[in-house]
Amino acid sequence: MPEESIEVTVEDLATARDAGAEVLDVRSPEEYAQGHVPGARNVPLEQLLRTPGEFPDGVRVVCQSGGRSLRAAQALREAGVKAVSVSGGTAAWIESGRDTEGGAAR
Numbered sequence: 001m002p003e004e005s006i007e008v009t010v011e012d013l014a015t016a017r018d019a020g021a022e023v024l025d026v027r028s029p030e031e032y033a034q035g036h037v038p039g040a041r042n043v044p045l046e047q048l049l050r051t052p053g054e055f056p057d058g059v060r061v062v063c064q065s066g067g068r069s070l071r072a073a074q075a076l077r078e079a080g081v082k083a084v085s086v087s088g089g090t091a092a093w094i095e096s097g098r099d100t101e102g103g104a105a106r
Contacts, residue, residue: 007087035103041080062086
């Protein structure tokens with residue numbers, strides 16, 4: 001069986017989140033406060049890279065556009081954690097018309 005893709009779409013994120021998957025936002029606390037995927041937990045990339053093995057399998061990782069979350073997902077996988085990055089990040093989430101928490105009201 002082929003290895004699961006390291007990237008998923010915002011549609012995949014929405015489905016997984018609704019089913020209870022944990023979502024990690026690896027942006028800075030300041031970026032996170034400007035608006036994030038509802039229910040996402042803020043774990044800045046630098047913090048995640050120090051302790052990648054402490055996260056649950058099945059975690060979805062998001063940042064602003066997908067670069068940092070891809071790096072985080074790779075580090076998590078290297079630590080034995082099943083993780084995927086959300087392609088397009090929070091920007092794609094917002095562009096898809098989905099709501100965010102924090103930041104200015106939409």
